[in-house]
Amino acid sequence: MANGWDGVPSPYVELSREQWSRLRENTPLTLTQQELEELRGVDDPIDLTEVTDIYLPLSRLLNLHFAGVRARGATVSEFLGERSDPPPYILGIAGSVAVGKSTTARLLRALLARWPEHPRVELVTTDSFLYPNKILQERGLMHRKGFPESYDRRALVRFVAAVKAGVPEIDVPVYSHLEYDIVPGARQTVRRPDILIVEGLNVLQPAPPAALAVNDFFDFSIYVDARVEDIREWYLARFHKLRRTAFSDPKSYFRFLTELSEAEATEFARNVWRDINERNLVENIAPTRARAQLVLRKGSDHSVRWVRLRRT
Numbered sequence: 001m002a003n004g005w006d007g008v009p010s011p012y013v014e015l016s017r018e019q020w021s022r023l024r025e026n027t028p029l030t031l032t033q034q035e036l037e038e039l040r041g042v043d044d045p046i047d048l049t050e051v052t053d054i055y056l057p058l059s060r061l062l063n064l065h066f067a068g069v070r071a072r073g074a075t076v077s078e079f080l081g082e083r084s085d086p087p088p089y090i091l092g093i094a095g096s097v098a099v100g101k102s103t104t105a106r107l108l109r110a111l112l113a114r115w116p117e118h119p120r121v122e123l124v125t126t127d128s129f130l131y132p133n134k135i136l137q138e139r140g141l142m143h144r145k146g147f148p149e150s151y152d153r154r155a156l157v158r159f160v161a162a163v164k165a166g167v168p169e170i171d172v173p174v175y176s177h178l179e180y181d182i183v184p185g186a187r188q189t190v191r192r193p194d195i196l197i198v199e200g201l202n203v204l205q206p207a208p209p210a211a212l213a214v215n216d217f218f219d220f221s222i223y224v225d226a227r228v229e230d231i232r233e234w235y236l237a238r239f240h241k242l243r244r245t246a247f248s249d250p251k252s253y254f255r256f257l258t259e260l261s262e263a264e265a266t267e268f269a270r271n272v273w274r275d276i277n278e279r280n281l282v283e284n285i286a287p288t289r290a291r292a293q294l295v296l297r298k299g300s301d302h303s304v305r306w307v308r309l310r311r312t
């Protein structure tokens with residue numbers, strides 16, 4: 001039983017990697033090595049063993065949960081005498097910068113789309129709802145990118161509410177990591193998927209008083225977790241990898257970093273980590289972990305060590 005429940009049965013069940021991996025049962029591996037390589041994030045060492053042990057049980061759980069949510073929705077429709085299409089199922093994925101949320105999200109997108117019950121899976125990342133740099137500059141928030149106030153929270157909530165309400169076609173802005181800004185005029189169109197995955201730092205954040213939060217519309221939520229020290233190392237390793245690759249693109253906002261010495265660049269990355277990303281993790285992101293339906297806890301080699309599932 002988890003600490004702090006003082007004799008009250010804990011709402012969480014914690015499973016070791018071995019216990020969790022057995023829950024795969026007969027879920028087939030529908031992904032090839034080549035496909036996995038296309039899905040993994042920069043510097044993420046994920047392999048097919050990880051997919052089999054961790055993501056196939058998760059895909060099975062989500063497929064079962066999807067069926068349960070659909071059945072419950074059908075009961076209400078029958079009672080109301082409505083004959084409408086069921087609303088999209090919404091899955092939230094939260095966690096720190098550099099923890100590997102996007103690999104988890106892209107992988108689940110691919111795995112979930114291979115089930116016959118829900119072939120249409122869309123993925124939206126919340127960076128689409130960051131204010132453009134121009135607005136962040138005006139508000140003195142350029143060093144707060146990723147903090148709750150750097151997002152157009154209401155636009156994000158409106159978007160998720162519209163998807164849940166079955167709006168057939170919704171456009172969202174597009175964020176470029178390369179340009180470090182919202183791309184003017186670019187749009188991603190979401191067309192009534194069976195499942196929508198919403199991935200981002202702050203998706204489990206509570207709403208301000210009397211407002212709705214994005215997670216009020218979630219059917220399931222996942223928090224990707226690891227020790228702060230490990231995430232810092234991953235952030236720094238990825239930064240150095242990007243410095244050797246993406247940052248030398250003439251369009252990269254961080255091109256100036258390729259002209260600094262290794263030591264100066266390291267100093268820059270350490271400061272960004274400490275002053276922005278770690279602070280945001282500690283102050284805003286980690287406190288939302290308890291609200292996630294499922295926590296995937298990674299060890300320092302990025303592999304998932306244990307899984308915590310909320311029963312209720």
Ligand SMILES: Nc1ncnc2c1ncn2[C@@H]1O[C@H](COP(=O)(O)OP(=O)(O)O)[C@@H](O)[C@H]1O
Nearest residue numbers: 041042096097098099100101102103177178246
């Ligand atoms: N400066 C950058 N240039 C290009 N790609 C980046 C940059 N920063 C992050 N990325 C990529 O953007 C994606 C999201 O990164 P991030 O928000 O840190 O979340 P996570 O590491 O949890 O997926 C990752 O695939 C990452 O590799």
Ligand SMILES: CC(C)(COP(=O)(O)O)[C@@H](O)C(=O)NCCC(=O)O
Nearest residue numbers: 097125126127145146199200201276
């Ligand atoms: C774009 C991000 C805020 C992540 O956005 P998300 O999709 O999780 O909402 C983050 O990757 C970022 O760029 N943070 C700013 C500090 C840094 O450059 O690392």
